[in-house]
Amino acid sequence: MTAPVLAAWGVHLYTAFGAVLGFLALEATASSRYGWAFFLMAIATFIDCTDGTLARRMRVKQVLPHFDGARLDDIVDYLNYVVVPLALAYHAGLIPRGAVGLCIGSLPLLASGYGFCQIDAKTEDHFFKGFPSYWNVVVFYLYALACPLWFNNAILIVLSILVFVPIRYLYPSKNPTAQRTTYVLGAIWGVCMFVLLAQFPAPSHRLAALSLFFPIYYFAISFHLHFRTP
Numbered sequence: 001m002t003a004p005v006l007a008a009w010g011v012h013l014y015t016a017f018g019a020v021l022g023f024l025a026l027e028a029t030a031s032s033r034y035g036w037a038f039f040l041m042a043i044a045t046f047i048d049c050t051d052g053t054l055a056r057r058m059r060v061k062q063v064l065p066h067f068d069g070a071r072l073d074d075i076v077d078y079l080n081y082v083v084v085p086l087a088l089a090y091h092a093g094l095i096p097r098g099a100v101g102l103c104i105g106s107l108p109l110l111a112s113g114y115g116f117c118q119i120d121a122k123t124e125d126h127f128f129k130g131f132p133s134y135w136n137v138v139v140f141y142l143y144a145l146a147c148p149l150w151f152n153n154a155i156l157i158v159l160s161i162l163v164f165v166p167i168r169y170l171y172p173s174k175n176p177t178a179q180r181t182t183y184v185l186g187a188i189w190g191v192c193m194f195v196l197l198a199q200f201p202a203p204s205h206r207l208a209a210l211s212l213f214f215p216i217y218y219f220a221i222s223f224h225l226h227f228r229t230p
Contacts, residue, residue: 004058004059004063005063005064007058007063008058008059008060008063008064009064010058011051011054011055011058011060011069012060012064012067012069012072014047014051014054015047015048015051015055015069015072015073015076016072016076017047018044018047018048018076018077018079018080019075019076019079019080021040021041021043021044021047021080022040022041022044022076022079022080022083022084024040025037025038025040025041025044025080025084025088026083026084026087028040029084029087029088029091029092030091032091032092034088034092034143034200034201035197035200035201036200037084037088038088038136038140038143038197038200039197041080041084041085041136041140042193042194042197044076044080045080045081045136048073048076048077048080049173051073052073052173053173055069074116077116077133078112078113078116078133080136081112081133081134081135081136082108082109082112082133082135083109084136085135085136085138085139085140086105086108086109086135086139088139088143089105089139089142089143089152089156090102090105092143094139094142094143094147094149094152095149095152095153095156096149096153104153104156104157105156107156107157107160108133108135108156108159108160108163110160111133111160111161111163111164112133112135112163114163114164115130115131115132115133115163116133118130122171123168125175126171126174126175126176127168127169127170127171127175127222127225127226128168128169128170128171129166129167129168129169130162130163130164130165130166130167130169131159131162131163131165131167131169132169133163135159137215138155138156138159140193141208141212141215142155143203144196144203144205144208145205145208145209146205167222167223167226168222168225168226169218169219169222169226170182170218170221170222170225172186172218177221177225178221182217182218182221185213185214185217186214188214189211189213189214192207192210192211193211195207196208196211
């Protein structure tokens with residue numbers, strides 16, 4: 001086996017390791033170690049943000065044309081961005097227990113299943129079509145801000161609906177629009193996230209509220225670009 005082939009398989013293994021992190025996050029959730037679960041989801045997100053660059057550098061598509069790395073990436077992403085955070089939301093009591101909570105928690109699962117399977121879920125001009133299933137971030141804020149149940153329910157329902165609304169959301173790592181600003185703000189936000197994770201099980205509500213600057217920026221620039229361009 002040649003070095004390029006080994007390197008290409010190594011990139012796929014790197015992507016697949018995100019599924020292991022998702023499994024460990026589910027185990028941590030079952031043990032009520034929510035800070036550790038969120039930390040594992042954060043590492044999985046880091047892998048998701050970097051495996052594409054590695055794949056392009058190692059020319060994975062050309063070296064292993066018979067293996068669909070994008071499909072593997074989608075499977076791992078659905079686990080870590082959708083299944084794991086919703087399981088945590090239910091287990092941690094962020095949504096009601098029983099039939100009502102199970103129904104509300106199922107809405108993002110169904111909506112994101114639809115979103116992931118759209119052929120044009122990622123547009124050619126580097127946008128996500130519909131809310132891009134950042135449920136790990138959503139659930140993190142619901143926990144860190146200690147939001148009331150009615151608010152959590154409303155957020156999950158509204159964002160599930162937005163998955164079906166064809167608004168284009170910025171694809172930060174590929175869309176060149178304001179990329180430097182997005183990276184700088186994203187880096188500051190990332191530091192805030194790790195500080196909050198270090199504060200578990202009682203993260204600072206004030207820091208969590210201040211760190212909302214980046215999600216607000218993300219929605220604002222996405223809506224601006226969507227309605228400004230055809």
